[in-house]
Amino acid sequence: xxxxxxxxPGLVKPSQTLSLTCAISGDSVSSNSAAWNWIRQSPSRGLExxxxxxxxxxxxxxxxVSVRSGIIINADTSKNQFSLQxxxxxxxxxxxxxxxxxxxxxxxWYFDLWGRGTLVTVSS
Amino acid sequence: DIQMTQSPSxxxxxxxxxxIITCRASQSISMYVNWYQQKAGKAPKFLVxxxxxxxxxxxxxxSGSGSGTDFTLTISSLQPEDFAxxxxxxxxxxxxxxxxxxxxxxx
Numbered sequence: 001x002x003x004x005x006x007x008x009p010g011l012v013k014p015s016q017t018l019s020l021t022c023a024i025s026g027d028s029v030s031s032n033s034a035a036w037n038w039i040r041q042s043p044s045r046g047l048e049x050x051x052x053x054x055x056x057x058x059x060x061x062x063x064x065v066s067v068r069s070g071i072i073i074n075a076d077t078s079k080n081q082f083s084l085q086x087x088x089x090x091x092x093x094x095x096x097x098x099x100x101x102x103x104x105x106x107x108x109w110y111f112d113l114w115g116r117g118t119l120v121t122v123s124s
Numbered sequence: 125d126i127q128m129t130q131s132p133s134x135x136x137x138x139x140x141x142x143x144i145i146t147c148r149a150s151q152s153i154s155m156y157v158n159w160y161q162q163k164a165g166k167a168p169k170f171l172v173x174x175x176x177x178x179x180x181x182x183x184x185x186x187s188g189s190g191s192g193t194d195f196t197l198t199i200s201s202l203q204p205e206d207f208a209x210x211x212x213x214x215x216x217x218x219x220x221x222x223x224x225x226x227x228x229x230x231x
Contacts, residue, residue: 047168047211047222064219066125098167108174109215110158114167 002026004099004115011121012093018086018122022099022115029075029082030055035102037111038073038084042095052102053082068093089122096120126150126214130223136231143199145226147190147212156216157195159188162225163208171210172197202228 008020022036029036035054041047051063053073063071070087086093097120101113127150137143147157155175160168170179172188175195185200199206207230212223 046224047213049220049222062218066219100167105173108156108158109220110170110173111160111168111213112170112179114169117167 002101002113004101004113006097006099006115006118008097008118008120010119011123012089013124014090014122015088018084018089018093018097018120020084020097020099020118020120021081022083023079023081024101025080027101029053029080030077032056033104035104035109036073036075036082037100037102038071039098039100039111040095041098041117045095048095050084050086054102091122094120094122125219126153126216126221128212128214128221128223130210130212130226132226133224134227134229136229137202138231139202139204141202141231143202143206143228145197145210145212145228147195147197147223149193149195149214149216152192153214153216155191156214157188157190158213158215159186159197160211160213161206161208162211168211173215199228 003025005023012018035052037052038050051073072085075082096117098117099115100111103112129148157175159172162168176188187198209225209227
């Protein structure tokens with residue numbers, strides 16, 4: 001059974017870096033058929049896809065720069081996990097952050113497995 | 125970015141009702157639409173991909189249709205466990221984007 005286990009602080013000060021990790025069990029971060037995504041949700045902006053990392057003979061990263069710049073998503077193959085960094089946060093970055101597995105069939109990408117979510121509050 | 129607009133934003137329905145939720149894309153996206161169900165305090169649950177293909181294990185009372193810019197999610201006979209918020213999402217191109225959600229409430 002594939003599971004995603006999120007970890008990271010729930011409170012971050014303005015201008016600091018938000019860092020979250022998603023540990024994968026039952027699948028591989030290096031899978032040639034999956035992508036590993038970060039999505040956030042807030043009452044004001046709804047669900048927002050932040051970006052993904054995936055491996056297809058080499059590593060690819062894609063980001064929603066129109067949603068938020070200053071995002072880095074990395075894969076750690078030694079720990080079978082991936083991470084999110086959001087630089088210079090402000091109160092508008094307060095949201096529930098989800099990691100999610102992206103599945104693909106005939107070029108259709110979908111989020112078929114989600115972590116439980118981490119509420120991150122940006123406040124001094 | 126492709127904008128996804130859902131309507132209505134909320135609706136009231138009774139058990140046994142037929143419920144139809146619509147989603148419109150800001151440009152043609154073929155059949156690159158997925159649907160999710162979210163209950164309060166939980167992560168979204170994947171229901172439908174490629175506009176009309178049900179994920180394994182999803183009850184057959186759910187169905188999706190549409191192509192181009194207009195899509196629908198239909199619940200043929202609403203069950204008590206179906207009261208939730210539903211989201212569409214386009215996978216035509218990056219950045220992947222979601223609709224604003226449709227909350228299905230008890231009438």
